[in-house]
Amino acid sequence: MAAIELEGLTKRFGDVVAVDGLDLTVEEGEIFGFLGPNGAGKSTTIDILLDFIRPTGGTATVLGHDAQSEGLAVRARTGVLPDAYHVYDRLTGRQHVEFAIEMKGVDDDPDALLERVRIADAADRKAGGYSKGMRQRLVLAMALVGDPDLLVLDEPSTGLDPNGAREMREIIREENDRGTTVFFSSHIMEQVEAVCDRVAIIDRGRLVAVDTIDGLRDSSETGETLYVYVTELDADVVERVEPLAGVGSVAIDDGRLRVTVDGVSKFAVLHAIDEVAPVQDFSVVESSLEDLFVRYTNEGQEGAG
Numbered sequence: 284m285a286a287i288e289l290e291g292l293t294k295r296f297g298d299v300v301a302v303d304g305l306d307l308t309v310e311e312g313e314i315f316g317f318l319g320p321n322g323a324g325k326s327t328t329i330d331i332l333l334d335f336i337r338p339t340g341g342t343a344t345v346l347g348h349d350a351q352s353e354g355l356a357v358r359a360r361t362g363v364l365p366d367a368y369h370v371y372d373r374l375t376g377r378q379h380v381e382f383a384i385e386m387k388g389v390d391d392d393p394d395a396l397l398e399r400v401r402i403a404d405a406a407d408r409k410a411g412g413y414s415k416g417m418r419q420r421l422v423l424a425m426a427l428v429g430d431p432d433l434l435v436l437d438e439p440s441t442g443l444d445p446n447g448a449r450e451m452r453e454i455i456r457e458e459n460d461r462g463t464t465v466f467f468s469s470h471i472m473e474q475v476e477a478v479c480d481r482v483a484i485i486d487r488g489r490l491v492a493v494d495t496i497d498g499l500r501d502s503s504e505t506g507e508t509l510y511v512y513v514t515e516l517d518a519d520v521v522e523r524v525e526p527l528a529g530v531g532s533v534a535i536d537d538g539r540l541r542v543t544v545d546g547v548s549k550f551a552v553l554h555a556i557d558e559v560a561p562v563q564d565f566s567v568v569e570s571s572l573e574d575l576f577v578r579y580t581n582e583g584q585e586g587a588g
């Protein structure tokens with residue numbers, strides 16, 4: 284059974300199409316990144332998964348339950364770290380978690396939960412004195428009450444310093460190791476790259492790519508960039524390298540040739556360049572997810588324009 288299954292999911296707000304015929308499957312046990320620029324439709328999709336808003340068309344199935352007609356069943360098995368969350372300044376960390384345990388009607392150990400998000404030593408402090416990272420982890424501890432099968436995290440790293448973001452990643456991995464499927468939205472590429480099994484990129488409500496990060500790299504012309512030192516570097520070399528198979532773009536950059544290539548054929552490309560102009564030295568730079576993200580979302584815009 285898939286953890287999340289979207290079929291033709293559509294949401295219109297008046298003239299605005301926030302989600303536009305989205306088809307997506309997230310398998311159980313995955314850490315799945317849901318990426319897209321501002322306004323792409325991430326929060327709207329998450330709101331539909333949790334039945335906070337109703338779709339205009341299509342269906343969303345979460346853990347085998349229809350998100351709309353069986354919203355209660357979905358929420359009973361799903362933990363959510365919302366984009367905007369609130370803590371009560373005058374309650375301690377433990378009191379927050381105790382409250383969540385009572386609300387869910389389970390008998391979890393609050394200290395064990397605070398331990399899992401690494402703020403057990405602050406359990407008796409008032410949340411008003413917590414740092415932003417600690418507050419977020421406290422809300423995550425509340426989301427973990429009842430041992431959910433699915434964790435939905437909306438922008439879990441926004442506003443965290445690098446240490447906080449790293450700690451968040453570690454916690455996400457640990458929860459995943461316990462068998463929880465993690466679906467998290469972000470526009471911070473590094474975060475997603477470091478932790479996700481697969482990612483979907485959406486843009487203006489539409490799916491533009493879904494794959495592993497390596498898969499995205501391989502299927503993208505900008506999979507890798509070669510920096511090549513050749514014996515003679517001039518416009519003529521650029522012109523002769525451009526038509527070679529597997530070459531995306533070619534430019535002169537800081538005394539070197541800068542060549543974007545399809546990840547699979549970089550050696551063939553190097554070899555071909557060597558025939559045109561003898562290669563003295565080279566280096567390979569893998570695209571970051573950031574590059575891929577820009578590429579996928581810009582391509583979409585060109586298509587629409």
Ligand SMILES: Nc1ncnc2c1ncn2[C@@H]1O[C@H](COP(=O)(O)OP(=O)(O)OP(=O)(O)O)[C@@H](O)[C@H]1O
Pocket residue numbers: 296299300301302319320321322323324325326327328470
């Ligand atoms: N309640 C609403 N009424 C009207 N338009 C809305 C509403 N909610 C969202 N939208 C519009 O739907 C589109 C998608 O918004 P959404 O918040 O889902 O994007 P997002 O990917 O979560 O963006 P961000 O990364 O900025 O949070 C945007 O154009 C937004 O303005």
